[in-house]
Amino acid sequence: MSNPFSNMLELVSSTAKTLKIDDEVVNILSQPERSVEVQVPFMLDNGQQAIATGYRVQYSSARGPYKGGLRYHPQVDLDEVKALAGWMSWKCAVVDIPYGGGKGGIEIDPKKLSELELESLSRSFARQLVPFIGPHNDIPAPDVNTNAQTMAWIMDEYSRATGQHNPGVITGKPIQLGGSLGRDTATAQGGIFVLSRYLAKQKKDLKGLTIAIQGFGNAGMNAAQILSNLGAKIIAVSDSRGGIVDRNGLNIGHVIKTKNKTGSVQEPKAEKITSEELLELEVDILIPAALENQITADNAKNIKAPIILELANGPTDPAADKILESNNQIVIPDILANAGGVTVSYFEWTQNITGFYWTLQEVQTKLKLKMEQAFDDVAGAAKIHNSSLRQGAYIIGLSRVIEAMKLRGNY
Numbered sequence: 001m002s003n004p005f006s007n008m009l010e011l012v013s014s015t016a017k018t019l020k021i022d023d024e025v026v027n028i029l030s031q032p033e034r035s036v037e038v039q040v041p042f043m044l045d046n047g048q049q050a051i052a053t054g055y056r057v058q059y060s061s062a063r064g065p066y067k068g069g070l071r072y073h074p075q076v077d078l079d080e081v082k083a084l085a086g087w088m089s090w091k092c093a094v095v096d097i098p099y100g101g102g103k104g105g106i107e108i109d110p111k112k113l114s115e116l117e118l119e120s121l122s123r124s125f126a127r128q129l130v131p132f133i134g135p136h137n138d139i140p141a142p143d144v145n146t147n148a149q150t151m152a153w154i155m156d157e158y159s160r161a162t163g164q165h166n167p168g169v170i171t172g173k174p175i176q177l178g179g180s181l182g183r184d185t186a187t188a189q190g191g192i193f194v195l196s197r198y199l200a201k202q203k204k205d206l207k208g209l210t211i212a213i214q215g216f217g218n219a220g221m222n223a224a225q226i227l228s229n230l231g232a233k234i235i236a237v238s239d240s241r242g243g244i245v246d247r248n249g250l251n252i253g254h255v256i257k258t259k260n261k262t263g264s265v266q267e268p269k270a271e272k273i274t275s276e277e278l279l280e281l282e283v284d285i286l287i288p289a290a291l292e293n294q295i296t297a298d299n300a301k302n303i304k305a306p307i308i309l310e311l312a313n314g315p316t317d318p319a320a321d322k323i324l325e326s327n328n329q330i331v332i333p334d335i336l337a338n339a340g341g342v343t344v345s346y347f348e349w350t351q352n353i354t355g356f357y358w359t360l361q362e363v364q365t366k367l368k369l370k371m372e373q374a375f376d377d378v379a380g381a382a383k384i385h386n387s388s389l390r391q392g393a394y395i396i397g398l399s400r401v402i403e404a405m406k407l408r409g410n411y
């Protein structure tokens, strides 16, 4: 599997060539400002103590406080977190919100832990992060295998350590603790606003289009629900245990209910497939919404979807990107497509700081405006440079970060 950090740097470097960026600046953009590795001791239900390794990478603060999620997964390592933190830096600039980029995670399989063990792990991680995070410094959020409950534990631990109620230290919290309406569906909804903008420009309608979605968590499950409500036909979904396909369209409401009950995607009428097979189905739109490096040089030529909406971070590696581009397949890239999550996180943080809370309608209206503007900026840059949307997104993201660096005079 290719290294996600090298993949990210390859794109930084090709964008730097296009924009004729000085080497000195490229060097700054090619490494994080700070990487922290922490020991995370936590209690097991049997009374013994276990230790996990955690990371927080603070990539760029040129445009504002570091911002980015926390992932719990056995594959988490420093290079993965560095890549995710870099992507956050360019992503926040693409949607033009006043943040830099960061990311964190713990190398652990949370599915093997009980709820109490997860709480102990999360609180311990929060204690280790207290010196590095804060509402005006570094603001974490949910990512793979973390959720609103995880954010609540971390907010509580941080507030206890600082002696102040500090909801703005973290986003993606439960509504009762200062979370924002619309944050749970924001990543999917933001991606669908961008997709709809793209389809409208092509004079195409979402209704009746066939869709396959890899990953059935926050991003994938909400995308399936929203797209199905809009009249698209979701024919296949998968999670880490495998997938299902039904050419006539899945009953998404039923699949979600079963997934919530049993932990896996099931449907009596549907055929079972692997998550890899799902990627190669004949569909109008493919949505990778799981992990990095799912579309590579090995399978890119078998991908049939003309449109790929990247709700996951880094699902397509640079070699695959070239193959898809040469086959005229459109990739709506991660740092644009999944930026709705951090955009509503920004709305949540704004609400926490002002103490004034918005309606769902206000959140949705503001999210739509942000995502459509970001799509137009990216598509405009791609047109000027005769490039892919991914290159267009990097051009917008990196230029905005560099502009901030120059204005601050910190390079």
Ligand code: NAD
Pocket (backbone or CB within 6 Å): 142, 143, 144, 145, 146, 187, 214, 215, 216, 217, 218, 219, 220, 238, 239, 240, 241, 275, 289, 290, 291, 292, 311, 312, 313, 314, 338, 339, 341, 342
């Ligand atoms: P999640 O933990 O809620 O869900 C992840 C899903 O992926 C689960 O259904 C899991 O079973 C599935 N999965 C894992 N490995 C898989 C595999 N090999 N094949 C198929 N499915 C697999 O996480 P999430 O928050 O939905 O994040 C998914 C992706 O979206 C990640 O790349 C994440 O960085 C990105 N993302 C999430 C947000 C957010 O707000 N949650 C924002 C931006 C980007």
